[in-house]
Amino acid sequence: METALTIRDLNKSFKQNLVLNSVDLTLKQGDVVYIKGANGSGKSTLLKIICGLMTADSGTIEKANEVYIGALIENPSFVESASLKKNLQFLLGLRHKTPDTLARALCERFDLNFENKKPIRSYSVGMKQKAGIIQALMEDQNVILLDEPTRGLDKKSIQTYLDVMREQIAQGKTIVVASHDYEDIGFNRWLELDDGKLCELETPDNDLAR
Numbered sequence: 001m002e003t004a005l006t007i008r009d010l011n012k013s014f015k016q017n018l019v020l021n022s023v024d025l026t027l028k029q030g031d032v033v034y035i036k037g038a039n040g041s042g043k044s045t046l047l048k049i050i051c052g053l054m055t056a057d058s059g060t061i062e063k064a065n066e067v068y069i070g071a072l073i074e075n076p077s078f079v080e081s082a083s084l085k086k087n088l089q090f091l092l093g094l095r096h097k098t099p100d101t102l103a104r105a106l107c108e109r110f111d112l113n114f115e116n117k118k119p120i121r122s123y124s125v126g127m128k129q130k131a132g133i134i135q136a137l138m139e140d141q142n143v144i145l146l147d148e149p150t151r152g153l154d155k156k157s158i159q160t161y162l163d164v165m166r167e168q169i170a171q172g173k174t175i176v177v178a179s180h181d182y183e184d185i186g187f188n189r190w191l192e193l194d195d196g197k198l199c200e201l202e203t204p205d206n207d208l209a210r
């Protein structure tokens, strides 16, 4: 299996707070990775650094040429005064001017009306979260980073999320989910961030299934 991404000796501190301490991680194409860790253990920080939203103090990240990252990091942020369609089409136009076909199909899957003219500000937390998941997938990105993807989702939407992610896996996507909620999309690797160190777990331990 080809390597999608290699992280070596990544360090990140906020003042005296050493959040990532010599973190190494190699992601193979098709890896489906769950990252657990206590509040404040650095999960979001790691994902932000991987997708280039934050710089590390030191260390390297090598990405394979064909890597194209889709991400949902923290709360999805949209232009609140604009509609869902305007927001998604704006994001689609930013990099590759991708057609909105997949965005429309994903909205339908998640019971969001793509044509609804209401501003995003009128959307519930769960609806915004679903829009956040959609924008992470709608360009058929091949590496997908999701930070707490099921936060605020109702049962039906969680099931849709599971179905959609399993389809992404079947397409060979590389996926990293950092979350407190263990929704098993079909992970093949389990990692834990603890005291700045990223450790590989052999199996999902009992804590995860709770």
Ligand SMILES: Nc1ncnc2c1ncn2[C@@H]1O[C@H](COP(=O)(O)OP(=O)(O)OP(=O)(O)O)[C@@H](O)[C@H]1O
Pocket: 014, 017, 019, 037, 038, 039, 040, 041, 042, 043, 044, 045, 046
């Ligand atoms: N921009 C920042 N400035 C200062 N400190 C920060 C900043 N971003 C994160 N931190 C600190 O770094 C630590 C790790 O935060 P991070 O959000 O990465 O953790 P997390 O594992 O995602 O937590 P949670 O599970 O609560 O979302 C925390 O102590 C946080 O306060």
